[in-house]
Amino acid sequence: MLAPYTSWQVGGPAEYFYLPDNLEQLRGALAFVKSKKLPLTIIGGGSNLLISDAGIEGLTICLKNISGILVSEARGHRWVVEALAGTSKSELLKIFLKQKLSPSVFLAGLPGEIGGGVVMNAGVGEKITPREFVEITDWIEVMRFDGAVERISSEKLKWNYRHCEGWQPGIIVKISLSWKNEPDDSILVQAKAANQVRLSRQxxxxxxxxxxxxxxxxxxxxxxxxxxxxxxxxxxxxxxxxxxxxxxxxxxxxxxxxxxxxxxxxxxxxxxxxxxxxxxxxxxxxxx
Ligand SMILES: Cc1cc2nc3c(=O)[nH]c(=O)nc-3n(C[C@H](O)[C@H](O)[C@H](O)COP(=O)(O)OP(=O)(O)OC[C@H]3O[C@@H](n4cnc5c(N)ncnc54)[C@H](O)[C@@H]3O)c2cc1C
Structure with missing residues (x-):
């Protein structure tokens, strides 16, 4: 049953289900899908999905184990983070909080994974900067269905309200994000306040x-x-x-x-x- 993989806790069985641990396993799963001519469905943190009670045909791949921060360092005037797509947004939040940087404020309390954050251009309605993934994403890497990986810069993507296009077909596997490396001592207080607002309204x-x-x-x-x-x-x-x-x-x-x-x-x-x-x-x- 897929219900445990969604924040709504609903959804029937997957015909086939796979939780790859790394990109090689993911590539192997794509070869399997191709050889069996199966439909393919990707789920990230499952926090924006309504999966039918009848379940999903073909292979469903959950990316949550393809996770990890690969780079977190100052480069010139920016703080750069590179992460695998299944890394939770809360891990990204921890980094920006430690560096006292402003993306912490919109990330505070956002569920799901970084890959899902790009697909949905996740963010908040409050007029703060930054407030959506479009503002912090530099490039993404997409695994095509033949297993090849292509890097696409953020400017080449079409970002809209809660939607990002221009990377399909494929699976987003890696993301590079950055922000001005200008620490602000009030960031922790601001992020806590944003989280409090969430708790009080949601x-x-x-x-x-x-x-x-x-x-x-x-x-x-x-x-x-x-x-x-x-x-x-x-x-x-x-x-x-x-x-x-x-x-x-x-x-x-x-x-x-x-x-x-x-x-x-x-x-x-x-x-x-x-x-x-x-x-x-x-x-x-x-x-x-
Ligand atoms: C309590 C609560 C509060 C929320 N608040 C907000 C909010 O304030 N702002 C906001 O924007 N959203 C909010 N959301 C919605 C949700 O958390 C976001 O849309 C989130 O970015 C989805 O990420 P996910 O990893 O859970 O993606 P999923 O729900 O698993 O997937 C979403 C879509 O992305 C695709 N997908 C996921 N990962 C990949 C990948 N790596 N490659 C290709 N396709 C992929 C899936 O196929 C699906 O189509 C909230 C959800 C909850 C439960």
Whole structure:
């Protein structure tokens, strides 16, 4: 079952599942996929995924063991970090905190892995600098399906709100990130405060995937959902959080189908009452 690999704790079985420990094993898995003509699915930290109860066909690869910081050093006026894609964002946070550098503030409390952070251009809404992965990423390395690895500089990628394109097809395996090496003694306090805000606003006592819907241009998804009276809307064990209307929480034992039913209900009601369409930030995987 894939449920333990997702922050929502839902999702059925993978037809085949593999947790490679290094890039050679990953390359071997890609050769297997090619020889058997299997569909391939990649999961990182699983903190932005809705995996179907029916599970995923073909091979699912979880990258969490392909992790580690390879470089963390000053280069000229910048502090440079190179890491494998499965390294958790919290490891990256530790480095920037130790160096007292400002990326610590937006990274504080961000779940998932660095690779997933690039794919989703993860970040925060607050007007701080930096606030998204686009601002700290210098280059990525992508393993193509034939096993070859290609380096792509950040400028060649297309970065949008919670989305990054221009690297597919393949698997992001390594990332280089950097920021101005200008330590600021107040960074620890700022990062702690950012984490406190998260704790006070988000329903972190229940499994979730963070914000379910992208903010439509000119609107806040949470405000639209709240205004439509949907906070607390429950189907089975899935509920629009009472604390944060853009979170759907698993009250314990929810199924993916229940979560999807809540997502669709919210989209329908918001469209009907406000004429605004809500698109999901969360990524649906598997057979639906
Ligand atoms: C409580 C909570 C709070 C959150 N708060 C925020 C927030 O403030 N801001 C924010 O932006 N997000 C937030 N999120 C969402 C989520 O943490 C981010 O989107 C995160 O960057 C996803 O990373 P991941 O490793 O978990 O990716 P996954 O969820 O595993 O995958 C996301 C997508 O990336 C693909 N993918 C992952 N790794 C790779 C790789 N190495 N190569 C190719 N494809 C890959 C997957 O196939 C999938 O399509 C929150 C989630 C939770 C649970």
């Amino acid at each position: 329903p972190l006592d229940f499994p979730s995937c963070g914000s379910v819907f992208v903010n439509p241009t000119g609107h806040k998804a949470a405000l639209l959902i709240d205004t439509c009276g949907l906070k607390g809307y429950t189907f089975g064990k899935a509920q629009v959080s009472l604390k944060h209307a853009n979170f759907i929480v698993n009250l314990g034992g929810a199924t993916s189908a229940e979560i999807l039913a809540v997502i669709q209900h919210v989209q329908n009601v918001v469209k009907e009452k406000t004429d605004v369409e809500l698109n999901t930030e969360v990524i649906k995987l598997g057979r639906w």
